[in-house]
Amino acid sequence: MISDKAIARISLYRRLLMDLHKEGREAIFSHDLAAIAGGSAAQVRRDLMAIGYSGSPTKGYIIDELVRSISDFLDCARHQNVALIGIGNLGRAILAYFTNRRPNLKIVAAFDNDEHKVNRVIHGCRCYHTDDLEKILQENDVKLGILTVSASGAQGAAEKLVDAGVKGILNFAPIPLKLPRKIYVENVDMSASIEKVAFFARKGK
Amino acid sequence: MISDKAIARISLYRRLLMDLHKEGREAIFSHDLAAIAGGSAAQVRRDLMAIGYSGSPTKGYIIDELVRSISDFLDCARHQNVALIGIGNLGRAILAYFTNRRPNLKIVAAFDNDEHKVNRVIHGCRCYHTDDLEKILQENDVKLGILTVSASGAQGAAEKLVDAGVKGILNFAPIPLKLPRKIYVENVDMSASIEKVAFFARKGK
């Protein structure tokens, strides 16, 4: 099985390649992509090996073909719907950002338990009360969730998502979730990130 | 040298331990902390070995002592000032969040190149024009930066930070920065994170 680090890099490659493609660039060598992505050429080649795309030793990788290969590998055939739980500061920022960005992943519904936030439309996304979560998720075939509720609500909200059939969660709350093993959870721990920066900026890596 | 993954976990341990301390808990065993933090007992013990704190085989780790040990290890003696560049949706969410949260890391100034955003005070933080960045950072002895500008502005803004003496950057822009090796950069790539979730939720890990 491919590592999650590799998937993150491949996702980054795609984004960078799409930019290059827009600028009219047609092909790229592993060491150039590595320089742009901040890795090594060997690592780029290994990652691309995993997705089963072959470049040519003389031209390198043909950018539009490679982007397509990455998409075949990463994306689901049909697009996947995403729910966002917790329409606070961070949740709204994420809503604004993801709107019309990745065609393959679409935030189709947002939830909060604060009455002031439900029944509004924020950045084109309808907001519901968490009480309606299971119903709305099943209506929209949602299998992915982004969790941006406060720490105290995170575990409960995550369980609601799982009960509603969600298979993967991107968790921004600063606590680990206890969920069945089969649910894939990715934690984004910004507090740890800034502390890492403070530590290594001081001590050197 | 200690790994950056270990630092992230240690930062998480501290947060969890502080919560437990508030709830009145006095001591904890490695396997209990592991269960809460979502890791293995052996890993907890290894991590704590790195910071030089020893528990007792019968009581486990004394929580307030351990928190102090972690802080001695992670934190700078004096608190460290942080600058935030890019007062957009994400920047404001981060400002709101970090205000009065970590006493040791304080966002003391925010910057943007949009005239509408400068000279305001957002969540208690004064906003300046990026033209004044170097001056303000040196006046406030800022060595850390959080970068939340749009992708197109990220490289330039990062260079401004480095010129102003910043040693570590937490980068939310979706492109890798090209900076001198000695600058520590931590990238938070939310797009890659959600694509990871989509991938592994579908394929299984």
Next chain:
DNA sequence: GATGCCATGTGAAATAATTCACAATGTTAA
């Protein structure tokens, strides 16, 4: 049409991270 050049793809080696497993230790209970 040979030759040199350069980049790919990939086994193998190296390095990094995690887990195993157990001696050492202090506590409790008989």
Next chain:
DNA sequence: TTAACATTGTGAATTATTTCACATGGCATC
């Protein structure tokens, strides 16, 4: 007092990830 017990700290083993290094092959140049 002593035996049984649970947990720590840590060398060693294991597993994961990255890097090395080179055979292979296409293309330009002579």
